[in-house]
Amino acid sequence: MRTRLAWSNLTLNPRRTAAVVAGVGFSILLMFLQLGFYEACKLNATLIYDLFAFDAVLVSPYYLYLDQPGTVPLRRVYQARALEGVDAVIPVRLGKSRWRNPEKGEWHRIFAIGVDSSDRPFVSQGINDNLPLLSALDTILMDQNSTSKYGPRAKGTVTEFGGRQIRVVGEYSHGAGFISGGTLIMNDKTFCRTIGDAFMEAPTIGLIRFDRNRPRGELIDRMRRQLPGDDVRIWSRSELEEKERYFMMYVKPLGTMFTSGAIIAFLVGAVIIYQILSTEVTHHRREYATLKAMGYTSRSLKRIVMEEGIILVLFGFVPAWLFSAYLYGLLRSSVKIPTYMTPGRVATVLILSLLMTSISGIVAVRRVDSADPADLF
């Protein structure tokens, strides 16, 4: 009965209700979008490291994040290899240079990964198996998931990178997130020719793999004690990823930007719902007063108003959810931002939406108290 009254109140004026649902829907859409960017940014922060199989890393003491990583002296890589419990230490060179779109001739920066083609540093065995192809100089494997601005990138493409003519000899699919529009993999010698000779003696990071049968925490502590010099640091994989994420989210600070967008969207939604609910109460003042005179309590009338708010939010939520899922897909395919509609996201936004309507509802229903039967007549 009560729900029916709430429903009837809302459907009394379908056009206005539609406008309100659209308004609420758009603020929910905006929350979806901002939280989507927030999560994407978190995922993106470690996206490039996801390519590699490792337990810990050897990094420069002034490693800031992937785009400003510093370098590690090659001799420390060799020294680390000799330590007990260490299976492998693989030097990897990371950096950016200019890629020429072979079709349009424009230059775009791209993130390059330089590895020794006899190592197998990647998680993907497909990529590892392709590395021997790179032993010829000036050849690369190209990320097919790079954004469209790089132009043709299939196997066989010839273009310029870092001032040299290079040829694409293999493909893989990964993405680079906010760091760059794409990635490519090359032999360390090609890397040094195109990005900088200094990298020969100083790779960017050393990927450490431990003996599977030994406890890692202990091994890391021991490595820290045993490795000479203060020009390298050893971080476990989770430490590295944590720092990377923290930097992108709170120092850069992309995370803060998206949080503030979401907060404003929340406030806008709350104001819209408040407006409609308080208009409802004012419009139906006489009716509420009549119901009160008939013996309905203030409390039960307030519930009707709250229910109206919840109905509005749910009607706004569903299209916003569907449209966000569509927008997420668009963002993934066009600008390669990894936004996904996860159950967690849907739940978070739903809870935020209900919270939004509860706050507005609680403020708006106070007007019901002032509906006095005595005023009516």
Added chain:
Amino acid sequence: MRKHTIPLAWSLLVHDKVRFVWSIAGVSFAVLLMFVEMGFLNGVFDSETLIIKAFNADILMVSRLKDDCYTRQPFPRSRIRQAMAMGGVETVYPIYMEWLPLKVMDNSKIQMVILFAFNTFDPVLLIPELNQYAATLKRPGTMLMDYTARKYSYGEVRAGMKMELRGRGLEVVGTFPLFANYSTDGHVIMDDSNLLALWPDGKERLGRINLVDFGLIRLKPGVTPGAAISALRAALPSDVSFLTKQEMVERVEAMWRRSQPVVEVFGLGMLIGFVIGIIICYQILFTSIEDLRAEFATIKAMGYTNRYLVKVVLQKGFYLALLSFVPGLTASVFVYSLLQSTTGIMMRFTPVRIGSVFLLTLGMCMISAILAVRKVLKSDPAEVF
């Protein structure tokens, strides 16, 4: 007939005080949202090009490949002398640029920093705080540091701090304001002699001396930048470009637009803010027309034309835009300074930006008014009675 001392639209808007306040609040939030998203978008561009805007130059000379202020892309110093020999050129200031790990001795933090080095007696940067340090910076082992540098990387920057670059001790003799950005967490300025002293080895040092990143060209009075640029292009090899500051700013901005999806991310936020604004505004206008249906019909019956009623609704939209823009802008001023101080993103207003958000707000309310007004046209005096 149309002589109102107070326009009807105004009275319609304010007659229900509570609803009026909430209407304004709703539209103001949409304005705030547009401002904030636009602020983030511009913050990227503004902070990345701030140093270029601070250059005291009529024309900039940079490597042909330089499209980002903070990526080292040097050109031979001999080009500076060649440019200086040109007729219209008064002088050229060379600037060295270097990325180095900076060790902060107080807290042992080590972090990369960008160094700009030049002859400090030359007025190279238009930052007033720098003038007093010109002579001090000639002393060996001295540097200036940006006090807005990120604390995360260097701790609190102040004069008197001891630093280390390439194993050599330096003292921060003063500070200046610039802005941390997406490329760097802080800026260091030093005399070029102090930068080159970081490479005591003769051969390495010679390599450094001969490579500069910027040449700041000052023209003789009466020489136009356009004419000077064509003359310089004709006379010098094509490994260097000549641009006005504005052109360099545009080049860097274009690089950022190409390499990062900033426009898509924050542009989308702005667009949604705009749509929400339309909807809120529509709802307000629609509700009020609905409530005053009888009154509108009465006015019509009295002989007022549809045109007049349309004018009233559009006017109401206009007042709503105007009245919401002011609190929206005021709130944005607070939010901008809050975000700037807590996050270190550069958030700046310019007259053009304020103007464009105002136009968007106006557009928002006008679109809603046009959508809502159809209701008035339909109001039929016959229905009322």
